[in-house]
Amino acid sequence: MFMGEYNHTIDAKGRVIVPSRFRETLGDTFVITKGLDGCLFVYDNQEWAAFEEKLKSLPITNKEARAFVRFFLAGAACVEVDRQGRILLPGTLRDFAALSKDVVLIGVGSRIEIWSRERWEDAAAFEDMDAVAEHMADLGLSI
Secondary structure, three states, X not given: OEEEEEEEEOOOOOEXXXXXXXXXXXXXXXXXXXXXXXXXXXXXXXXXXXXXXXXXOOOOOOHHHHHHHHHHHHOOEEEEXXXXXXXXXXXXHHHHOOOOOEEEEEEEEOOEEEEXXXXXXXXXXXXXXXXXXXXXXXXXXXX
């Protein structure tokens, strides 16, 4: 399970250090793709395979399902960790998530998210968590 928040910097070549705690689970190669809310999603190979199976099960006759599959698969890239613990973030993914220099990597259970620091600060304001918690109860999650 991925958890925690780590601040890093993208170098001039588009590389970022992956925290060692994340690398332990991710291994040497893993998948990065466009994520929701303007961030990138990072999956270890096992989680990615499970996600791919769910995407394959969506009906090809449904227009929204086709768009959903395209969104995640067209932008996906397999990346490899170098000896310094860095990965090269593909330019298209950096552009999508507005990643330029300061980034935040967060663990969110089965995946990691990579955010631009600015977008993360906006998303992580958590101003109305009481209302969000009430909605989570409707989904069957109680604290």
